[in-house]
Amino acid sequence: xxxxxxxxxxxxxxxxxxxxxxxxxxxxxxxxxxxxxxxxxxxxxxxxxxxxxxxxxxxxxxxxxxxxxxxxxxxxxxxxxxxxxxxxxxxxxxxxxxxxxxxxxxxxxxxxxxxxxxxxxxxxxxxxxxxxxxxxxxxxxxxxxxxxxxxxxxxxxxxxxxxxxxxxxxxxxxxxxx
Amino acid sequence: xxxxxxxxxxxxxxxxxxxxxxxxxxxxxxxxxxxxxxxxxxxxxxxxxxxxxxxxxxxxxxxxxxxxxxxxxxxxxxxxxxxxxxxxxxxxxxxxxxxxxxxxxxxxxxxxxxxxxxxxxxxxxxxxxxxxxxxxxxxxxxxxxxxxxxxxxxxxxxxxxxxxxxxxxxxxxxxxxxxxxxxxxxxxxxxxxxxxxxxxxxxxxxxxxxxxxxxxxxxxxxxxxxxxxxxxxxxxxxxxxxxxxxxxxxxxxxxxxxxxxxxxxxxxxxxxxxxxxxxxxxxxxxxxxxxxxxxxxxxxxxxxxxxxxxxxxxxxxxxxxxxxxxxxxxxxxxxxxxxxxxxxxxxxxxxxxxxxxxxxxxxxxxxxxxxxxxxxxxxxxxxxxxxxxxxxxxxxxxxxxxxxxxxxxxxxxxxxxxxxxxxxxxxxxxxxxxxxxxxxxxxxxxxxxxxxxxxxxxxxxxxxxxxxxxxxxxxxxxxxxxxxxxxxxxxxxxxxxxxxxxxxxxxxxxxxxxxxxxxxxxxxxxxxxxxxxxxxxxxxxxxxxxxxxxxxxxxxxxxxxxxxxxxxxxxxxxxxxxxxxxxxxxxxxxxxxxxxxxxxxxxxxxxxxxxxxxxxxxxxxxxxxxxxxxxxxxxxxxxxxxxxxxxxxxxxxxxxxxx
Numbered sequence: 001x002x003x004x005x006x007x008x009x010x011x012x013x014x015x016x017x018x019x020x021x022x023x024x025x026x027x028x029x030x031x032x033x034x035x036x037x038x039x040x041x042x043x044x045x046x047x048x049x050x051x052x053x054x055x056x057x058x059x060x061x062x063x064x065x066x067x068x069x070x071x072x073x074x075x076x077x078x079x080x081x082x083x084x085x086x087x088x089x090x091x092x093x094x095x096x097x098x099x100x101x102x103x104x105x106x107x108x109x110x111x112x113x114x115x116x117x118x119x120x121x122x123x124x125x126x127x128x129x130x131x132x133x134x135x136x137x138x139x140x141x142x143x144x145x146x147x148x149x150x151x152x153x154x155x156x157x158x159x160x161x162x163x164x165x166x167x168x169x170x171x172x173x174x175x176x177x178x
Numbered sequence: 179x180x181x182x183x184x185x186x187x188x189x190x191x192x193x194x195x196x197x198x199x200x201x202x203x204x205x206x207x208x209x210x211x212x213x214x215x216x217x218x219x220x221x222x223x224x225x226x227x228x229x230x231x232x233x234x235x236x237x238x239x240x241x242x243x244x245x246x247x248x249x250x251x252x253x254x255x256x257x258x259x260x261x262x263x264x265x266x267x268x269x270x271x272x273x274x275x276x277x278x279x280x281x282x283x284x285x286x287x288x289x290x291x292x293x294x295x296x297x298x299x300x301x302x303x304x305x306x307x308x309x310x311x312x313x314x315x316x317x318x319x320x321x322x323x324x325x326x327x328x329x330x331x332x333x334x335x336x337x338x339x340x341x342x343x344x345x346x347x348x349x350x351x352x353x354x355x356x357x358x359x360x361x362x363x364x365x366x367x368x369x370x371x372x373x374x375x376x377x378x379x380x381x382x383x384x385x386x387x388x389x390x391x392x393x394x395x396x397x398x399x400x401x402x403x404x405x406x407x408x409x410x411x412x413x414x415x416x417x418x419x420x421x422x423x424x425x426x427x428x429x430x431x432x433x434x435x436x437x438x439x440x441x442x443x444x445x446x447x448x449x450x451x452x453x454x455x456x457x458x459x460x461x462x463x464x465x466x467x468x469x470x471x472x473x474x475x476x477x478x479x480x481x482x483x484x485x486x487x488x489x490x491x492x493x494x495x496x497x498x499x500x501x502x503x504x505x506x507x508x509x510x511x512x513x514x515x516x517x518x519x520x521x522x523x524x525x526x527x528x529x530x531x532x533x534x535x536x537x538x539x540x541x542x543x544x545x546x547x548x549x550x551x552x553x554x555x556x557x558x559x560x561x562x563x564x565x566x567x568x569x570x571x572x573x574x575x576x577x578x579x580x581x582x583x584x585x586x587x588x589x590x591x592x593x594x595x596x597x598x599x600x601x602x603x604x605x606x607x608x609x610x611x612x613x614x615x616x617x618x619x620x621x622x623x624x625x626x627x628x629x630x631x632x633x634x635x636x637x638x639x640x641x642x643x644x645x646x647x648x649x650x651x652x653x654x655x656x657x658x659x660x661x662x663x664x665x666x667x668x669x670x671x672x673x674x675x676x677x678x679x680x681x682x683x684x685x686x687x688x689x690x691x692x693x694x695x696x697x698x699x700x701x702x703x704x705x706x707x708x709x710x711x712x713x714x715x716x717x718x719x720x721x722x723x724x725x726x727x728x729x730x731x732x733x734x735x736x737x738x739x740x741x742x743x744x745x746x747x748x749x750x751x752x753x754x755x756x757x758x759x760x761x762x763x764x765x766x767x768x769x770x771x772x773x774x775x776x777x778x779x780x781x782x783x784x785x786x787x788x789x790x791x792x793x794x795x796x797x798x799x800x801x802x803x804x805x806x807x808x809x810x811x812x813x814x815x816x817x818x819x820x821x822x823x824x825x826x827x828x829x830x831x832x833x834x835x836x837x
Contacts, residue, residue: 022834027250028690028710035248038277046283046292049299049834050274052249054754054822057772058806066828070835086688086710087805088774097810122710123692129282 019073019139023048023132024063025120026056026091029080032122042129045136048076055079057090061101064115068105069148074114074139076131081119091119113138114145180305181213183239184297185230187221187246189276196280198290202245205294209301213237221246227259234263241265241304245273245297251701268310268753268821273300295834302829310753310820315800317403318503319744321737322347324395324683327355328374328726329718330508331381332733333740337506338386340741345500346381347409348391350439352457353378355510356719359440359534361541361548363726364590365621371456371543378458390498392463398505398686401803402713403749405502413493415464416450420488423460427480427489428452436468438545442535444553445545450480450489454543464489504740507697507709508717508733509683514569514576514673522565522641522670528553529648530641530668533584536591540598550595552667555646559666561603562595563650564588565638569673571609576673577694582723584671585612589625591669596629605632605663607652615725634661641668674723687714696722707736715739754821755802756809758795761785763816765793769808777801778808 025031031052037044053059056079064075077098079091098117106112116135120128184206188194199217206215214237218226221244230242242265244256249272257267275293283289319342323334326348334344346353357363358378360370381387393411400406416427431448438445440453447453449469450462470477471491481489513534517525524530529552531539542548552559566588569576585608592604606625611633613619625631638652650663676695677683684691689709690698697720700708707715715736718729743749758769760783770778783794795817797808806819815824 020835022831031248032250032710035250035274035277038248038279038281041281043284044282046279046285046288049292049295050278051299051827051830051834052274053806053827054819055805055807058810058819058822060810060824060827062824063827063831066831067835070832072831072835083685084690086690087803087807088688090774090805090807093772093807093810121693122690122698 017140017144019047019136019144020071021048021074021076021135021139022067022072023050023076023078024053024056024059025050026058026079026086027052027054028086029084029122030056030078030118030120030128033120033124033128036122036125037129040125042125044129044132047136048132055085055087055090056094057085057087059094059097061097064098064101064105068110068114068145071145071147073142073145074116074135076116076118076135078118078120078128078131081121084121108148110145111142113142180211180241181237181239182211182241182243182301182304183230183233183237184209184212184215184243184245184301185221185226185233186215186217186275186297187226187244188217188219189246189280190219193246193276193280196283196286196289197275197293198286201290202275202293202297206243206245206297206301209298211305212301213239222252222255227255227262230256230259231263234260234265239265241269241271241307243271243273243297243300243304245275245293245300247276248272248274248278266309266311269304269307271300271304271307273297298836299830299833302833303826306823306826306829308820308823312750312753313799314748315403315751317744317746317749318405318501319343320345320500320502321504321506321740321744322395322405322407322500322502323506323508323717325349325355325508325510325718325720326353326389326391327508327510327718327729328357328377329510329724329729329733330355330506331377332730333506333508333717333737334387335377335381335384336734336737337740338381338384340737340744342386342741342744344387345409345502346387346389347393347395348389349394350453351392351414351451351461351463352453352459353381353389353391354454354456354458357726358454358456359442359537359541361537361544362590362594364586365615365617367590367593375456378456382458389459391459393498395683395686396497398688401801402751403503403743404800405505405713407500407502407505409498409500411496411498413466413495414461415466415489415491415493416462417488417490417493418459418461420486421461422486422488424485425452425462426483426485428462430479430483432477432479433468433470436465441538441545442532444535444538456543464491504713504715504743505687506715506717506733506736506740507683507687507689507720508736509677509680509720511674511719511723512677514675516568516576516670516672518575519568519670521639522568522668523643523648524670527641527643527648527668529666530670532670532672533587533591534672536669537587540591540594550598557646557666558599559602561605561663561665562667562669563648563663563665564592564604564606564669564671565650566606566608566671568670569675577675579694579722580612581674582612583674583725585622586615586618586725588669588671589613589622592625592631593621593629596625596631600629603632605634605650605665607634607636607638607650609635609637615727636661674719677720680720687711689714696720707732707739713743751799752804754819755799755804756797756806756817756819758797759816759818760794760796762814763794764814765795766813767795768811768813769795769817772807772811774805774807775801775803777803
C-alpha cells in the first residue's frame with residue numbers, strides 16, 4: 001500500500017515536471033519565424049527560453065554544453081534553411097558543429113533527442129510552433145537530464161540555487177579599447 | 179555595479195492580458211543590478227519613452243531593459259530613446275514578452291513566469307553591454323533596378339528625378355513588363371499602352387537612367403552603399419548603336435513559326451524579332467536557338483537586308499561589373515501554368531485559354547488585331563465562360579492565397595467583350611468577389627448590372643467539348659443547383675505566382691522569400707518596400723501579387739527610400755561586428771577560413787609589454803557583417819562579436835536555467 005502511494009507520488013511528480021529547454025535562434029530566420037508564430041497567435045508550451053543570436057554560425061558548441069551543465073533538459077538550435085543563410089554559409093558551419101556535438105553528447109550519455117537542430121524560416125510560424133511542441137513532448141518523455149558539474153565549482157551554478165550574475169567582472173575586450 | 183532600469187510594457191492588453199506586468203516589474207526590481215523597474219501602457223509611445231528618459235536621469239540608470247515586443251520591431255526605437263536619454267544606444271536591451279510570450283501562451287501563471295525569466299535574461303545580458311559606436315561608410319550614389327516592368331520603370335524614374343544615376347536591368351529584349359501585354363486597365367478602362375509607352379520612352383530618354391535589356395544579374399556582392407553587381411548582357415546579335423529600327427530584318431526572316439512569348443504563346447514571331455512594335459529599345463534580337471543561321475550555318479538574310487549593317491552574328495555576351503549603393507528588385511510575377519487543372523482541359527482544348535491570353539486576343543496589337551477569334555477555328559465567340567480562382571485559394575492544387583487581381587481583370591474582360599459585342603452571353607464563375615480598391619466595387623457592379631454579365635457563385639467541376647462548343651459543368655451554390663453552360667470560349671483567371679527563378683535571385687541578393695517564393699519585406703506593415711538586407715528594396719509584384727496602382731506606388735516608395743539614403747553624406751554601419759583581441763590571438767587564422775565575407779586579414783602585432791612581435795588576425799569592419807561564425811571557430815576565445823559576446827550569451831544561458 002505505502003509502496004503504491006510512493007509510486008503514485010513519483011508518477012504525479014513526473015507528470016507535473018516541466019522540462020527546461022534553451023533555444024538558440026538566428027535572428028534572421030528562426031527568431032523571425034518565432035515572432036510570426038506570435039503575431040499569428042499560435043500557441044505552444046512555454047518551456048523554451050530563447051536566446052537570440054545573429055546567425056546559427058555564432059552558436060559555439062560550448063553554449064550547448066553550458067546549457068546542459070546548467071540543467072537544461074534539451075537544447076534547440078535553429079537557423080535558416082541550408083542555402084538561405086543571411087550570411088551565406090553560417091548555417092553550414094552550425095550544421096557541422098552540431099552534428100559532431102550531437103555524437104559527443106550521445107557518447108556522454110545524453111539522448112540524441114535532447115539536442116535538436118532545425119531549419120525554420122521567417123515565414124514558417126507553424127513549423128516553429130510544431131517544433132517546440134514536439135520537442136517539449138519528446139524531452140518530457142525522456143525525463144530530467146543528468147547534469148554535469150561546473151569546472152569552476154561556481155556556487156549556485158551547479159546546485160542551481162541562485163542566478164550566477166557576478167557582481168564585478170571586467171567587460172570583455174575592455175583592455176584593448178583603452 | 180551597473181544600474182539597470184527595467185521598463186515593462188502592457189502593450190494595451192496585448193501583453194497585460196496574459197502577463198501580469200506588475201509582477202514582472204516587481205520581480206525585476208529585485209534582480210541583481212536593477213535599480214529601477216516600472217510599467218507603462220505603451221512604452222514605445224512618446225509618453226512611454228519620456229518615462230524611460232526621466233527614469234534614466236532620476237535614478238542615474240546606465241542601462242535600460244525594455245520588456246515589450248520583438249526587438250525586430252522596436253530595438254531601434256529604444257536604442258534611440260537610450261541615446262536621447264544620454265546613454266550609449268547599445269546600452270539598451272529588449273525582452274520579447276509579446277511575440278514570444280503573451281501571444282503564444284494562454285496560462286497567466288506560466289506566461290508571467292516566462293516573462294520574468296526573459297527579463298532576467300535580458301538584465302543578465304545588459305550587464306555586459308559595451309559602449310559601441312557606429313562608423314561611417316561611403317555610399318556609391320547609383321541604384322540598380324532589376325526588372326523593367328511598370329514598378330521598375332517608376333522606381334528608376336523617381337530615383338533619377340532625385341538626381342541619382344540608375345541602371346535598369348531587364349531580362350527580355352524590351353522594357354514594359356506585364357503591363358505592356360495588357361489591353362486595358364481596370365477600373366478606368368484606359369488603354370494600357372497609352373499610359374505605359376510614354377513612361378517607357380521617358381525612362382529611356384532620361385539622362386540619369388541607363389537601360390540594359392536582354393540582360394540578367396549574375397551575382398551581387400558587397401553591402402549597403404557598396405554593392406558590386408555582375409550583369410550579363412546577352413548577345414543580341416544586333417548592334418544597338420547601328421540599328422535604326424527599320425524592321426526590314428524581321429519582315430524578311432524566314433523562320434516565322436516561333437510561338438510569341440509576348441502574345442502568351444498565341445501568335446508567332448520570327449527568329450529575329452522585337453517583342454512588340456512599341457518596344458524600348460526598338461532594336462531587334464536574334465533568338466539563337468531558333469535562328470536558321472545559328473542552327474544550320476546558312477541563311478544570313480537579315481544581314482543582307484539590313485541597310486544599317488547592324489547585324490553581328492559574332493557578338494558575344496558582355497559582362498558588366500558595376501558599383502551600386504542600393505538595389506531595387508522589381509522582377510514581377512509569372513502566371514500559373516494551369517495544365518495541372520486537367521478537369522478544365524487546359525492544353526488539350528485550344529478554346530480554353532488564360533486571362534493573359536485573352537488580353538492578347540482583344541488587344542489591337544495582338545495576334546488577331548484585337549478581334550476576338552477563338553483559337554481553334556477563328557470563330558467569333560457568341561458565349562464565353564470565365565472561371566475565377568484557378569490556382570488561387572486552392573490549397574490542394576494551386577496556392578492558398580488570393581491572387582488579388584483576378585476578380586478585377588475578369589470583370590474588365592467581361593466589360594470589354596460586352597462593349598464590343600453586347601449580344602455575347604457571358605458567364606463568370608466565382609467563389610467570392612474581392613474588389614477592394616478605389617472604384618473597384620462599382621466597376622464589378624457595372625459588369626453585373628449595366629452589362630448583364632451572369633455571375634454564378636460556385637466552382638466548376640469539369641470542362642469538356644460537345645460538338646464545336648465547350649461545356650462547363652459547375653454548381654451554382656446560391657441556387658444549390660448543378661449548372662451546365664455551353665460556351666464557345668472558356669477563360670481561366672489563373673493565379674499569379676512568384677517567378678520560377680525568384681529563389682535563385684533571392685540567394686544572389688541575400689534576401690528572404692516566403693513559402694511561395696515571393697520576396698519578404700522587412701515588416702509587413704511598417705517597412706513594406708524594404709528587405710532585411712540593408713540597401714535592397716522591393717517594388718511591384720515580386721513581393722506579392724499587385725495591381726498596377728499598387729505596383730507603381732511601391733516603385734515610388736522604394737525610390738523614395740533609395741533617394742533618402744543617397745541624400746546623406748555617408749551611411750552609418752552597425753557596430754555589432756567581430757573584433758580580435760590581439761593579446762591572446764595565436765594567429766592560427768581559423769577565423770579567416772570560416773569568414774563568409776573575407777573580412778579577416780593577417781597583420782603584425784607588437785605586444786606592448788614584452789615587445790614581442792607576432793602575426794594576428796584583424797577584422798575589416800567595413801566588410802564584417804557580424805554573423806559571428808568566426809567567434810564560434812576561435813580556439814582561444816580571442817575574437818568576440820560586439821553585442822553578442824560569449825560572456826553575454828553564457829550569462830543568458832545560466833539565467834535561463836537558474837530556478
